[in-house]
Amino acid sequence: MARSNVLVTGGSGYIGSHVVLQLLLSKRYNVAVIDNSANSHPESIKRVEAIASEETGEKQQVRLFQGDLKKREDVESIFTYFEQNEDKQGLNGVIHIAALKAVGESAEKPVDYYLNNIAASIQLLDVMRQHNCFNFVYSSSATVYGEPPKVPIPEESPLQHESPYARTKVFFEYMLKDIANAQPDKWRIISLRYFNPAGAHPSGRIGEDPLGKPNNLLPLLAQISVGRSYGQLKVFGNDYPTYDGTCVRDYIHVMDLAAGHMNALDALPKDDIFHDVGPGKAKAYNLGTGQGQSVLTMIESMRKASGFDYQYQIVDRRPGDVPNLTADPALAQKELGFKTIRGLEEIGAYKDTSADTSNTQRIQHRDIWYKGSDGASVVLSNGGAQDYSTGNVPSATDGRTVMNGLPTSTGGVYGIQEVGGGSSRHSDSASSMHRNNSNDKTQTQTHNTYAPHASSESSTSSDSNLSAGPIVGIVVGVLAFIFFALLFFGKYRRRVNRRRVNAYARSQGMARAQPSYGDSSGAGGGVGGGGVMMSQTAFNDGINEDGATTPTPLLSANNNNNNATLKSQHSRSYSEATNSSTFHHLHYPHLRKESNTSSLMPSETEKSNSIAAAPWFRGSSTSASNANTSDDSHSRNHSEALMFGMSRSDSDTSRFRKARNSFGSPLDML
Numbered sequence: 330m331a332r333s334n335v336l337v338t339g340g341s342g343y344i345g346s347h348v349v350l351q352l353l354l355s356k357r358y359n360v361a362v363i364d365n366s367a368n369s370h371p372e373s374i375k376r377v378e379a380i381a382s383e384e385t386g387e388k389q390q391v392r393l394f395q396g397d398l399k400k401r402e403d404v405e406s407i408f409t410y411f412e413q414n415e416d417k418q419g420l421n422g423v424i425h426i427a428a429l430k431a432v433g434e435s436a437e438k439p440v441d442y443y444l445n446n447i448a449a450s451i452q453l454l455d456v457m458r459q460h461n462c463f464n465f466v467y468s469s470s471a472t473v474y475g476e477p478p479k480v481p482i483p484e485e486s487p488l489q490h491e492s493p494y495a496r497t498k499v500f501f502e503y504m505l506k507d508i509a510n511a512q513p514d515k516w517r518i519i520s521l522r523y524f525n526p527a528g529a530h531p532s533g534r535i536g537e538d539p540l541g542k543p544n545n546l547l548p549l550l551a552q553i554s555v556g557r558s559y560g561q562l563k564v565f566g567n568d569y570p571t572y573d574g575t576c577v578r579d580y581i582h583v584m585d586l587a588a589g590h591m592n593a594l595d596a597l598p599k600d601d602i603f604h605d606v607g608p609g610k611a612k613a614y615n616l617g618t619g620q621g622q623s624v625l626t627m628i629e630s631m632r633k634a635s636g637f638d639y640q641y642q643i644v645d646r647r648p649g650d651v652p653n654l655t656a657d658p659a660l661a662q663k664e665l666g667f668k669t670i671r672g673l674e675e676i677g678a679y680k681d682t683s684a685d686t687s688n689t690q691r692i693q694h695r696d697i698w699y700k701g702s703d704g705a706s707v708v709l710s711n712g713g714a715q716d717y718s719t720g721n722v723p724s725a726t727d728g729r730t731v732m733n734g735l736p737t738s739t740g741g742v743y744g745i746q747e748v749g750g751g752s753s754r755h756s757d758s759a760s761s762m763h764r765n766n767s768n769d770k771t772q773t774q775t776h777n778t779y780a781p782h783a784s785s786e787s788s789t790s791s792d793s794n795l796s797a798g799p800i801v802g803i804v805v806g807v808l809a810f811i812f813f814a815l816l817f818f819g820k821y822r823r824r825v826n827r828r829r830v831n832a833y834a835r836s837q838g839m840a841r842a843q844p845s846y847g848d849s850s851g852a853g854g855g856v857g858g859g860g861v862m863m864s865q866t867a868f869n870d871g872i873n874e875d876g877a878t879t880p881t882p883l884l885s886a887n888n889n890n891n892n893a894t895l896k897s898q899h900s901r902s903y904s905e906a907t908n909s910s911t912f913h914h915l916h917y918p919h920l921r922k923e924s925n926t927s928s929l930m931p932s933e934t935e936k937s938n939s940i941a942a943a944p945w946f947r948g949s950s951t952s953a954s955n956a957n958t959s960d961d962s963h964s965r966n967h968s969e970a971l972m973f974g975m976s977r978s979d980s981d982t983s984r985f986r987k988a989r990n991s992f993g994s995p996l997d998m999l
């Protein structure tokens with residue numbers, strides 16, 4: 330049977346990218362993604378394709394649609410595409426992950442939240458029914474439980490909503506029930522209530538690295554451990570009724586969470602799971618481990634993983650926090666076959682003992698470098714910049730420890746961009762979803778646009794000092810000597826310091842913690858965030874070392890001999906594709922300094938070029954090369970903006986409280 334066609338909204342985001350990866354790995358789905366890149370980056374899809382290709386031994390591609398769920402025509406075009414192309418069977422199902430997700434921000438921008446999380450989502454359902462697609466997996470959240478009366482929390486726990494964000498999740502779950510009840514023979518809907526997603530794919534090539542100071546605990550700990558300073562770590566309250574007084578959460582590895590989506594897709598066709606709901610087929614499941622961990626436990630866990638000696642301060646409770654959110658995952662285990670197989674160790678850190686021996690060669694071969702602001706030549710590499718002048722490229726035995734953050738749901742409803750994916754179709758596996766027929770009417774929706782703000786923060790250092798002696802005369806000569814000696818020494822110290830920091834950051838699989846790169850408005854600075862930008866350009870330019878065009882960035886029939894083959898044929902593309910954690914480079918505030926918001930987002934011209942080049946996707950080899958051209962411009966303009974699951978401000982919870990109070994409890998009316 331043919332593969333099922335599945336659309337993943339927000340598929341480039343933190344959770345979305347891991348879900349897409351799982352779908353590809355199963356080799357049972359043709360995966361389309363709609364994302365607008367506001368909270369994510371299309372680069373993640375390329376990396377997902379690379380990982381999936383390597384792991385399956387077959388080329389795996391995603392059809393990545395640049396679009397905004399708030400624009401009906403964007404959504405329609407994907408459904409239409411699958412009806413008119415590929416196997417013409419249309420889309421079989423949707424995994425809806427895209428949403429805004431920050432509790433604090435939701436109180437400040439409730440319209441945005443309702444527009445994105447509710448209005449756009451309803452519109453998506455409307456387009457689905459118009460196109461006879463009735464299989465739906467929804468990204469919900471443990472936030473729907475508010476402060477639960479019972480822990481571990483079963484699904485029948487009362488739904489409560491303490492913020493506009495929580496309300497969007499609760500409301501939409503109710504809406505899904507109504508919709509399913511109205512057409513019980515058509516819709517099949519599963520809501521997945523995520524607990525606290527954490528960790529990343531073990532390669533470190535995809536993961537979460539929020540923009541600016543993370544609000545969530547784990548990305549904050551990860552970033553602190555590699556030298557990003559956000560002031561003292563604060564533990565919000567130690568007087569909760571928990572085992573050590575700090576809040577307890579159920580941290581679930583994002584790979585396990587992603588696998589839960591596969592379980593849900595597989596369960597959708599099964600009538601028996603819906604036997605106790607109805608008449609419509611809409612049901613919610615917890616995705617958590619069932620194990621609660623306190624804030625202090627997580628700090629200790631990350632201390633062990635990173636070796637970083639966290640200093641923290643106990644401060645007042647954070648408004649809105651509840652003592653304990655731990656899932657009862659029994660229902661998902663029983664009915665979906667869901668299980669978690671990764672624990673705290675995998676969440677906290679990943680020691681990449683398989684750091685492959687071709688690493689050094691690959692990087693040398695790639696030969697992408699630029700001048701740092703201090704004149705040093707730098708080559709980008711796995712997990713850090715290298716001083717190329719020394720030839721000091723990463724050792725093959727360098728274990729990469731990839732620190733990863735977490736948070737919850739979503740990729741970002743605000744947009745996506747770029748275009749990708751080929752058109753290979755396979756017919757070797759079963760389709761788990763079936764289409765229904767219907768002819769419902771559609772409606773149109775207007776919308777706003779939104780662009781994330783680049784944070785701006787600089788860091789400077791000055792280590793050199795000059796001292797003048799009290800004597801004149803011949804002392805002038807001595808002073809001159811001292812001057813130059815100190816100048817040299819200062820520069821040397823800066824370089825040594827930088828290498829030390831870089832070495833540490835590299836060992837964490839994180840970005841270089843190097844203030845000097847982005848400081849320069851020269852080659853190292855600018856929109857590209859320095860070397861990252863140049864490297865992106867290099868490996869996306871489709872030109873190989875011999876000057877020949879490289880039409881397809883990835884391939885990998887055999888992991889064992891890929892390197893040799895690819896180095897000669899696709900070296901740059903492959904280097905990029907296998908270069909772990911380069912995205913981490915892009916999150917250091919100084920790398921954004923030279924950028925502005927518009928540089929983070931595709932220009933209208935770029936968008937239209939992209940669409941014109943290959944209407945929404947790369948469907949053929951001809952259009953692929955065209956699309957590559959436009960993709961490059963996107964990559965260049967976005968490469969410094971890899972905002973995997975960028976979290977928004979959770980601050981100002983008092984305002985959120987106020988909003989909650991004034992808003993009342995709309996669900997009471999339901």
Ligand SMILES: O=c1ccn([C@@H]2O[C@H](COP(=O)(O)OP(=O)(O)O[C@H]3O[C@H](CO)[C@@H](O)[C@H](O)[C@H]3O)[C@@H](O)[C@H]2O)c(=O)[nH]1
Binds near residue numbers: 432738
């Ligand atoms: O600097 C910090 C940050 C967090 N915490 C604590 O760490 C715990 C976890 O906080 P965080 O990582 O922010 O996650 P949650 O508050 O549990 O919220 C996440 O998980 C929820 C589902 O469980 C989702 O609804 C939210 O959107 C998502 O942000 C809480 O007790 C916080 O008070 C600190 O002590 N210090």
